[in-house]
Amino acid sequence: MSSKTVSTLRSTAAWRMSAKTTIAFAVGSAIAFAIMYMMAAREVQRRSDAWLSGEAGVLSDISLKTPRDALNDRIVEEVAELASREVPGELNIKGRQVNTVFFLVTGKDIPPIFVGTGSREDVLSALNAVQFEPGVPQSVHIAGWKKPFRVVYHPRGSDGGTYLGFADIDAARMLRRLTIGFVLVWCGMVMLGFLISFGGAYRTLMRVERITEAVDRIGSEDLASRLPVSNSSDEIARLSATFNRMLARIEASVKQLRLITDSVAHDMKSPVTSIRGSLEIALSDGQDGRWREPVANAIESLDGLLRMLNTTLDLAEAEAGALRVQKEPLDLSELMQQLTDLYHPAMAEHRQELSLKLESQVIVDADPVLLNRALVNLLDNELTHLPTGSSITISVQVVGNAAQVLIKDNGPGFPAELRDRVFDRFVKGAHSKGHGLGLAFVNAVAQAHGGNVSIADVTTGGAEISLKLPMAPVLTA
Amino acid sequence: MRLLVVEDDPGIQQFLKRALFEAGYQVDVASDATTAETLALEGVHDAFIIDLGLPDMDGLDLIARCRSQGILAPVLILSARRSVDERVRGLEQGGDDYLTKPFALAELLARLRNLLRRAATPQADSATKLSVGDLQLDLIRRDARRGDRTLQLTPQEFSLLEYLCRNAGRVVTRTMILDHVWRMRIDPQTNVVDVHIYRLRSKVDHESAKPLIHTIRGVGYVLKDS
Numbered sequence: 001m002s003s004k005t006v007s008t009l010r011s012t013a014a015w016r017m018s019a020k021t022t023i024a025f026a027v028g029s030a031i032a033f034a035i036m037y038m039m040a041a042r043e044v045q046r047r048s049d050a051w052l053s054g055e056a057g058v059l060s061d062i063s064l065k066t067p068r069d070a071l072n073d074r075i076v077e078e079v080a081e082l083a084s085r086e087v088p089g090e091l092n093i094k095g096r097q098v099n100t101v102f103f104l105v106t107g108k109d110i111p112p113i114f115v116g117t118g119s120r121e122d123v124l125s126a127l128n129a130v131q132f133e134p135g136v137p138q139s140v141h142i143a144g145w146k147k148p149f150r151v152v153y154h155p156r157g158s159d160g161g162t163y164l165g166f167a168d169i170d171a172a173r174m175l176r177r178l179t180i181g182f183v184l185v186w187c188g189m190v191m192l193g194f195l196i197s198f199g200g201a202y203r204t205l206m207r208v209e210r211i212t213e214a215v216d217r218i219g220s221e222d223l224a225s226r227l228p229v230s231n232s233s234d235e236i237a238r239l240s241a242t243f244n245r246m247l248a249r250i251e252a253s254v255k256q257l258r259l260i261t262d263s264v265a266h267d268m269k270s271p272v273t274s275i276r277g278s279l280e281i282a283l284s285d286g287q288d289g290r291w292r293e294p295v296a297n298a299i300e301s302l303d304g305l306l307r308m309l310n311t312t313l314d315l316a317e318a319e320a321g322a323l324r325v326q327k328e329p330l331d332l333s334e335l336m337q338q339l340t341d342l343y344h345p346a347m348a349e350h351r352q353e354l355s356l357k358l359e360s361q362v363i364v365d366a367d368p369v370l371l372n373r374a375l376v377n378l379l380d381n382e383l384t385h386l387p388t389g390s391s392i393t394i395s396v397q398v399v400g401n402a403a404q405v406l407i408k409d410n411g412p413g414f415p416a417e418l419r420d421r422v423f424d425r426f427v428k429g430a431h432s433k434g435h436g437l438g439l440a441f442v443n444a445v446a447q448a449h450g451g452n453v454s455i456a457d458v459t460t461g462g463a464e465i466s467l468k469l470p471m472a473p474v475l476t477a
Numbered sequence: 478m479r480l481l482v483v484e485d486d487p488g489i490q491q492f493l494k495r496a497l498f499e500a501g502y503q504v505d506v507a508s509d510a511t512t513a514e515t516l517a518l519e520g521v522h523d524a525f526i527i528d529l530g531l532p533d534m535d536g537l538d539l540i541a542r543c544r545s546q547g548i549l550a551p552v553l554i555l556s557a558r559r560s561v562d563e564r565v566r567g568l569e570q571g572g573d574d575y576l577t578k579p580f581a582l583a584e585l586l587a588r589l590r591n592l593l594r595r596a597a598t599p600q601a602d603s604a605t606k607l608s609v610g611d612l613q614l615d616l617i618r619r620d621a622r623r624g625d626r627t628l629q630l631t632p633q634e635f636s637l638l639e640y641l642c643r644n645a646g647r648v649v650t651r652t653m654i655l656d657h658v659w660r661m662r663i664d665p666q667t668n669v670v671d672v673h674i675y676r677l678r679s680k681v682d683h684e685s686a687k688p689l690i691h692t693i694r695g696v697g698y699v700l701k702d703s
Contacts, residue, residue: 269557269578269579270486270488270489270557270578271486271488272578272579273486273488273489273578273579273580274486274488274489274491274492275488276579276581276582277489277492277493277496277582278488278492279695280496280581280582280583280695280696281492281495281496281499281582283693283694283695283696284582284648284693284696292694293694295695296694296695296696297695298695299695299696300694300695302579306579307664307666310664338659338660338661339661341633341659342655342659342661342665342669342670342673343669345669345672345673345676346667346668346669346672349672369662369663372661372662372663373663373664376663376664376665379665380665380666380667383667383669384666384667438666
């Protein structure tokens with residue numbers, strides 16, 4: 001698996017979900033082990049302490065009863081026997097360090113007798129540092145030994161005592177083996193658990209992903225298509241079913257909207273057409289000049305009203321994703337060249353300087369009528385909102401895998417209060433003569449083609465508007 | 478020339494009838510598809526003007542029914558829908574034409590003339606010279622003269638003048654100019670077309686006692702020798 005695949009996997013929800021459950025599982029099982037470990041260690045110590053206390057009592061008795069001259073031999077004998085006897089829980093493994101015992105007898109009447117491994121001085125100094133209670137095992141650290149000794153003290157006479165020390169190395173070893181075993185099993189379990197939960201979550205979420213892809217594919221063009229529904233009735237199958245119901249509702253409302261807009265368009269346009277036609281007849285056959293002016297004004301106002309009605313209906317359709325887009329391959333540069341040929345004299349009339357930077361063969365898949373109207377809106381904007389003497393630069397270029405129309409000017413820029421909503425309907429500057437639908441329409445057309453439009457203020461003053469459309473797939477000859 | 482207008486809106490029906498009559502056509506009208514079909518089957522009409530939104534039948538179905546019964550006269554379709562669907566575009570390729578409402582009367586008349594001319598002579602207009610008054614256009618050499626003065630025109634201005642000359646005496650709208658000279662069905666809210674006309678006029682009618690290019694306010698422009 002390449003690092004890229006891993007980083008892709010790591011960005012999935014499946015990864016996050018299974019990582020969380022795995023961490024919870026790992027921490028939980030580690031805590032459970034720690035508790036078990038502590039209980040086991042305590043039990044082992046309790047048993048070995050019980051044994052130790054018994055033996056210490058016996059040895060203390062012996063040291064009291066045995067005559068002083070025979071004491072040394074007797075104690076060596078006893079300890080040797082003790083060491084050879086099996087202690088509870090001990091496993092005799094050849095070649096290993098086994099449990100370690102020492103016995104120390106002190107008193108005024110005798111020199112200290114020490115039997116066992118290690119040096120007597122180390123043991124003596126360690127024991128002197130500890131306060132003992134008779135018969136109760138205590139942990140004592142002795143220099144040179146990793147494991148503390150459990151030591152039981154019995155008083156002997158007025159100023160002496162017997163000490164029996166025992167380091168249960170075997171129990172420690174058992175506990176270490178237990179720990180190692182657990183860590184290995186724990187690692188395996190955590191990894192296996194992660195793989196299983198990741199696999200499960202991944203498979204489940206891939207079904208969600210497939211739904212996402214399918215919904216994404218079902219654009220405005222094919223609202224009639226539906227997601228595949230599996231036979232199971234789990235959450236994800238229900239999600240598909242819910243999406244399908246939603247799609248059905250959207251399809252119904254888009255149909256309804258088309259019906260309404262078409263009927264509104266029809267109902268309003270027919271009377272307007274007949275009014276306009278009658279006015280035109282009046283205009284063409286009248287010889288009397290007195291009412292020519294008001295009739296011409298009426299026609300011009302009607303045309304303005306109709307333009308607004310048309311754009312409003314277009315926008316209503318576009319916002320519902322119901323814009324009818326009939327795509328064909330178009331050369332965006334060629335289109336822009338034709339449009340600027342059309343606009344150039346009007347711009348020159350406003351003493352606006354126009355420069356073009358057109359890359360050749362910028363082919364997009366677009367509806368020619370919609371795209372033309374969108375571009376006309378942009379050019380109309382420049383023409384009406386720029387003061388005379390401004391300069392405009394229009395570029396058509398390929399940026400990444402998108403075709404871009406970039407229109408820059410050195411005019412006043414967009415009014416600050418409009419900047420965030422220039423693409424909303426009916427948003428326009430205080431002095432604008434337009435109806436505030438132009439840029440909203442451009443935005444709708446861009447989105448219907450899978451593109452986008454954005455504005456920016458140029459640092460050197462002026463505004464910049466960028467329309468991006470996806471490039472048409474390259475045709476190989 | 479006899480026309481059949483199929484339109485359910487009484488207002489439009491009335492003004493179309495009057496306007497077409499004044500333009501010199503004989504006009505029959507029908508308000509629904511059934512009546513229209515009966516009238517059409519008489520086979521006496523040179524062209525049809527059919528609204529798509531009829532009360533009893535879709536206009537396209539009416540056209541299909543007439544066609545299947547051997548009625549081949551060209552059709553000018555009127556549609557209230559702005560976005561024209563595939564079927565209408567198909568008809569357009571089949572020699573018929575469409576107009577979206579609202580339309581300028583001048584444009585309807587121009588399109589109708591086109592349809593009738595194409596139906597009469599299928600060949601393209603093969604004239605190589607056009608003249609209106611003392612204005613002469615050579616379509617092959619692409620130069621224009623006014624009297625003995627050669628006009629210095631850009632290729633675009635020449636195309637515009639050619640279009641005006643071809644429609645000499647008839648009003649053309651801005652939409653028609655955009656459609657025929659720039660080949661775009663657009664509707665700018667600015668005076669871009671007017672500026673082209675002013676520029677052309679300043680060259681054609683410069684220092685001339687008799688201006689040829691006239692503005693009809695509210696409608697469009699006309700080139701005529703009056």
